[in-house]
Amino acid sequence: MDVEKASAAKKVKITADKTLMVLSGKGGVGKSTVAVNLAVALAESLGPVGLLDADLHGPNVPKLLGVEHVRPEVRDGKLIPVETPYRVKVVSMGFLLPQRDSPLIWRGPLKMKAIQQLFDQVKWGKLDLLVVDLPPGTGDEPLSVAQILGGADGALIVTTPQELARLDASKAISFARKVGAKRIGVVENMSYLTCPHCGKEIDLFGKGGGRKLAEEMGVEFLGSLPFVPAVIGAGDRGIPAASLEEVREPFVELALQVWEWLNREPA
Numbered sequence: 552m553d554v555e556k557a558s559a560a561k562k563v564k565i566t567a568d569k570t571l572m573v574l575s576g577k578g579g580v581g582k583s584t585v586a587v588n589l590a591v592a593l594a595e596s597l598g599p600v601g602l603l604d605a606d607l608h609g610p611n612v613p614k615l616l617g618v619e620h621v622r623p624e625v626r627d628g629k630l631i632p633v634e635t636p637y638r639v640k641v642v643s644m645g646f647l648l649p650q651r652d653s654p655l656i657w658r659g660p661l662k663m664k665a666i667q668q669l670f671d672q673v674k675w676g677k678l679d680l681l682v683v684d685l686p687p688g689t690g691d692e693p694l695s696v697a698q699i700l701g702g703a704d705g706a707l708i709v710t711t712p713q714e715l716a717r718l719d720a721s722k723a724i725s726f727a728r729k730v731g732a733k734r735i736g737v738v739e740n741m742s743y744l745t746c747p748h749c750g751k752e753i754d755l756f757g758k759g760g761g762r763k764l765a766e767e768m769g770v771e772f773l774g775s776l777p778f779v780p781a782v783i784g785a786g787d788r789g790i791p792a793a794s795l796e797e798v799r800e801p802f803v804e805l806a807l808q809v810w811e812w813l814n815r816e817p818a
């Protein structure tokens with residue numbers, strides 16, 4: 552892929568100290584869960600944190616934060632991000648679709664335009680951190696976001712431990728390199744389940760794939776998250792795991808690790 556020629560989206564001046572794209576090769580590996588919980592965990596100690604849901608076809612972020620029925624205000628012709636109870640401001644295509652089950656049937660150029668508008672038609676205000684949740688793969692949305700953010704300060708690749716996810720994730724890493732992400736890191740999600748009976752760790756999808764991928768591709772391994780059954784129900788109820796005392800620890804730990812990495816000189 553020739554990113555230079557692939558065109559279109561123009562850089563937008565974002566007043567965020569740090570910008571982070573959350574990507575993956577495969578669908579369903581936990582990008583939205585990671586993006587939402589990173590934003591929530593970091594908003595506790597940072598100033599304003601923005602979360603842009605750039606998954607146009609499957610915008611899940613409003614639901615994960617319990618604000619899917621909110622309609623954002625428009626002021627001076629610009630969209631005001633939706634404030635959540637977690638001090639994270641959110642913008643998502645999900646807020647703009649007429650109904651929750653309305654499908655979006657758009658070709659590439661329209662999608663690029665929509666992404667562009669989610670940046671420059673929104674009053675983001677000054678942010679300490681902008682997290683962008685992306686759809687799986689390396690299509691129009693990730694490309695537009697990467698171009699708009701000038702590569703972004705960090706590209707976080709989410710993977711699960713098994714071989715198949717790893718192979719796809721390596722494509723996302725190559726993509727992040729091509730679009731000039733300043734740092735690339737890997738997070739392994741659903742790494743293990745702690746047995747509720749004996750407390751032993753069960754490797755649901757194999758072991759160590761995220762770290763291996765990072766080593767093979769020469770990027771940073773930022774940590775892993777366990778499979779936490781409570782995360783699923785909490786997500787369905789619009790409560791992020793990072794706000795739940797019983798399960799928040801690994802999410803907060805990962806968030807701090809990511810923030811430290813974003814503020815370190817790129818390798």
Ligand SMILES: Nc1ncnc2c1ncn2[C@@H]1O[C@H](COP(=O)(O)OP(=O)(O)OP(=O)(O)O)[C@@H](O)[C@H]1O
Pocket residue numbers: 575577578579580581582583584585606609611685686687740741776777778779780781782783784786
């Ligand atoms: N660490 C975890 N423990 C338990 N369940 C998880 C975990 N991470 C994600 N899940 C669950 O897995 C499902 C998929 O997660 P999520 O929607 O975050 O993935 P995604 O990569 O954003 O998917 P898509 O590619 O469709 O955007 C959700 O039901 C979510 O609650």
Ligand SMILES: [Mg+2]
Pocket residue numbers: 582583584606611684685686
């Ligand atoms: Mg998602």
